[in-house]
Amino acid sequence: xxxxxxxxxxxxxxxxxxxxxxxxxxxxxxxxxxxxxxxxxxxxxxxxxxxxxxxxxxxxxxxxxxxxxxxxxxxxxxxxxxxxxxxxxxxxxxxxxxxxxxxxxxxxxxxxxxxxxxxxxxxxxxxxxxxxxxxxxxxxxxxxxxxxxxxxxxxxxxxxxxxxxxxxxxxxxxxxxxxxxxxxxxxxxxxx
Amino acid sequence: xxxxxxxxxxxxxxxxxxxxxxxxxxxxxxxxxxxxxxxxxxxxxxxxxxxxxxxxxxxxxxxxxxxxxxxxxxxxxxxxxxxxxxxxx
Numbered sequence: 613x614x615x616x617x618x619x620x621x622x623x624x625x626x627x628x629x630x631x632x633x634x635x636x637x638x639x640x641x642x643x644x645x646x647x648x649x650x651x652x653x654x655x656x657x658x659x660x661x662x663x664x665x666x667x668x669x670x671x672x673x674x675x676x677x678x679x680x681x682x683x684x685x686x687x688x689x690x691x692x693x694x695x696x697x698x699x700x701x702x703x704x705x706x707x708x709x710x711x712x713x714x715x716x717x718x719x720x721x722x723x724x725x726x727x728x729x730x731x732x733x734x735x736x737x738x739x740x741x742x743x744x745x746x747x748x749x750x751x752x753x754x755x756x757x758x759x760x761x762x763x764x765x766x767x768x769x770x771x772x773x774x775x776x777x778x779x780x781x782x783x784x785x786x787x788x789x790x791x792x793x794x795x796x797x798x799x800x801x802x803x804x
Numbered sequence: 805x806x807x808x809x810x811x812x813x814x815x816x817x818x819x820x821x822x823x824x825x826x827x828x829x830x831x832x833x834x835x836x837x838x839x840x841x842x843x844x845x846x847x848x849x850x851x852x853x854x855x856x857x858x859x860x861x862x863x864x865x866x867x868x869x870x871x872x873x874x875x876x877x878x879x880x881x882x883x884x885x886x887x888x889x890x891x892x893x
Contacts, residue, residue, distance in 0.1 A: 661820040661821060673874075674875065674877070676836025676875055677828050678875055679826035680838065683817065683818055683819060683826050706820060706821075708821055745872075754842045755821075755842070790856060
């Protein structure tokens with residue numbers, strides 16, 4: 613079940629969901645709140661990872677050491693707060709959320725997960741912010757990597773701190789187990 | 805029952821973002837798997853990554869790694885040599 617904004621806030625207050633820095637709650641002083649009715653907007657961090665140009669190679673998914681290979685084939689840069697970063701049509705870069713997200717696994721208590729989604733306003737200009745694996749699983753602790761792709765016909769300029777994506781929170785049903793004994797004799801994913 | 809926290813010997817190098825590291829480890833059958841992890845999961849001086857220990861038997865340890873490995877077919881549950889796992893730093 614998707615959490616409402618008031619349930620999201622309750623989970624924050626109980627430490628069941630940790631977002632750092634904590635998003636603003638809407639008020640007369642602070643009207644640009646990150647809270648929607650059933651989601652929370654997250655902001656773009658200030659770093660980008662850009663594929664280096666003109667590198668004729670193929671990623672071999674059976675070959676080990678992809679992480680360090682990816683590092684070598686990308687360059688990291690900071691987004692200029694004034695000039696921003698221009699993503700040309702058809703180009704792809706990686707970035708991260710400004711916020712760190714933590715879903716602690718609480719034995720005997722509620723655990724939460726989330727799905728990261730784009731924003732409809734950006735979809736209209738052709739900006740994809742995340743694809744393939746939207747689920748942030750219970751136990752996750754870190755910033756969320758964003759895959760920014762410009763599918764539009766025009767350049768898009770973005771800046772650190774803009775609301776870039778949204779998280780849809782869900783409560784995990786049932787206890788999360790790790791060890792064989794905790795699966796209580798189940799031999800198939802269906803528990804047969 | 806919570807899984808036991810432990811550390812896995814690995815090769816740590818620079819990641820794709822600040823405060824992120826590329827982690828490369830050896831599985832029990834000799835295959836190499838790798839993933840990215842933030843600094844709080846890494847002991848860079850000792851080349852260790854924080855993992856969860858699920859089971860161990862006959863010099864093999866079943867572990868749960870904190871992030872999904874990038875190599876095709878490798879899940880977050882991986883068998884590694886027991887000698888590469890330490891329960892405490």
